Amino acid sequence: MTLVALAMGGLSTTAVSGVAFAGEGGARVSGGSSLGDLFQQNAAQEGRQNQNCESSDTIEGSLLAGGRDAVHCASADTSYNDHIVSRNGGARADGGSSGLRQQNHAQKGRQNDNCGQANGTEITLTGGAASEACSNRDGSRNRYTASEGRGARAEAGSSGLVNQQTTAQEGRQNNNCGNSNNATLIASGGDVRGACANKNASDSSHTLTRNGGSTALGGSGGGNLNQQTTAQEGGQNNSCDNSNFSDIEVTGGELGDTCVNKDVSRNRYTLTRNGGARAEGGSSGAGLIANQQTTAQEGGQNNHCDNTDNTFLPLDGSRESTACLNKDASRNDHTVTKRGGARVQGGSSLGNLNQQNTAQEGRQNNDCDNSNFGDVEVTQGRLDTLCKNVDRSRNVDTVDIGHGARAAGGSSGAALFQQNTAQEGRQNNSCGNSNDLTLSASGSRVQDQCVAVDRSTNIGSTTY
Numbered sequence: 001m002t003l004v005a006l007a008m009g010g011l012s013t014t015a016v017s018g019v020a021f022a023g024e025g026g027a028r029v030s031g032g033s034s035l036g037d038l039f040q041q042n043a044a045q046e047g048r049q050n051q052n053c054e055s056s057d058t059i060e061g062s063l064l065a066g067g068r069d070a071v072h073c074a075s076a077d078t079s080y081n082d083h084i085v086s087r088n089g090g091a092r093a094d095g096g097s098s099g100l101r102q103q104n105h106a107q108k109g110r111q112n113d114n115c116g117q118a119n120g121t122e123i124t125l126t127g128g129a130a131s132e133a134c135s136n137r138d139g140s141r142n143r144y145t146a147s148e149g150r151g152a153r154a155e156a157g158s159s160g161l162v163n164q165q166t167t168a169q170e171g172r173q174n175n176n177c178g179n180s181n182n183a184t185l186i187a188s189g190g191d192v193r194g195a196c197a198n199k200n201a202s203d204s205s206h207t208l209t210r211n212g213g214s215t216a217l218g219g220s221g222g223g224n225l226n227q228q229t230t231a232q233e234g235g236q237n238n239s240c241d242n243s244n245f246s247d248i249e250v251t252g253g254e255l256g257d258t259c260v261n262k263d264v265s266r267n268r269y270t271l272t273r274n275g276g277a278r279a280e281g282g283s284s285g286a287g288l289i290a291n292q293q294t295t296a297q298e299g300g301q302n303n304h305c306d307n308t309d310n311t312f313l314p315l316d317g318s319r320e321s322t323a324c325l326n327k328d329a330s331r332n333d334h335t336v337t338k339r340g341g342a343r344v345q346g347g348s349s350l351g352n353l354n355q356q357n358t359a360q361e362g363r364q365n366n367d368c369d370n371s372n373f374g375d376v377e378v379t380q381g382r383l384d385t386l387c388k389n390v391d392r393s394r395n396v397d398t399v400d401i402g403h404g405a406r407a408a409g410g411s412s413g414a415a416l417f418q419q420n421t422a423q424e425g426r427q428n429n430s431c432g433n434s435n436d437l438t439l440s441a442s443g444s445r446v447q448d449q450c451v452a453v454d455r456s457t458n459i460g461s462t463t464y
Contacts, residue, residue: 213275276340
């Protein structure tokens, strides 16, 4: 018997929300539609230890004066699994249609975090502290186990005015964390900190994993379009601190985010097959503007971090720091990994188009600090970003087969600003590449560091 969570929204002339009941065939969420405003989050989770945590929707006028707002979402797996078969029908989240702002998430597998995603939210922080920590730790032991899944799919709705995030995650320890959508954060003399961390210390022997592929499809808009579309498949992928159409004002305070992946797993006689991660951006109508980020990540320890989209960030006497870190100290013996390929297709617009399209496949790829159509003003402050990969893995008699990473940009009937990045292999950095960015720095420091260190040991290993 398969247990299923399913929520379907209704039809309204104003704002809508969903109603939950039980069904079969996987976890599924269908958002409702509206002829008026629509503020909506649709999440479908299937598997073990998935978190949909502190993702506020339409909170206006939230004030924190001299206080503290702390959120901690944690998953720890120390299970023992022997001669186990697991089959899942797939997680699916479909957005509704309207003049809308929405987040649609489908999570499948083990230990996926969807955490700290503010949607249509206004938060004012004065002399206080706000912190978020989203962490996954896997210390499980797995022997003679088989896991099969049909794939996670998230599909966004369409509208006359669209601000949306569409995310599908499949596999183990994927973080979609701290990605605000159409949010306003004002911090005056306060500290705002976020941490998204994955640690894999699992021990796996004679295991088979088959994933059907993760798919995220962006919606279309007859009006302006601001969206992030992300598909993640594999192990330890971070889509972290990517604000979409947001205003973040920091005065005399500090704003810090850390996205960390650490792999110290042991794998012997294991086979992993992935169906491919696919992300496709939506399109926009004539004479209007489309701003979007479209990202597909497949493999192990990929970071898509601190890539702001159409975001205003003024720093006055303040510091904003972001660290995106990958560390691989895994041990792999007689393992086979087959990937279906990471694919990104950007949307098109009959008006101006500003977009970033990124496909990452392999191990330890960083797509970091690549702002898209942003406005950053730093006065007597600091703006620091660190993107780092360290590989200390040991690989003996292993086979790694990939089908390539592909990124295709969209088209525009007017001005076109875009970045298209495809990364395949190990330890690739696409870092500090701004796209149509306005940067003003007065008496300030702006610094980006991109580091890759390879100290791995590879004996009798083959890569195709």
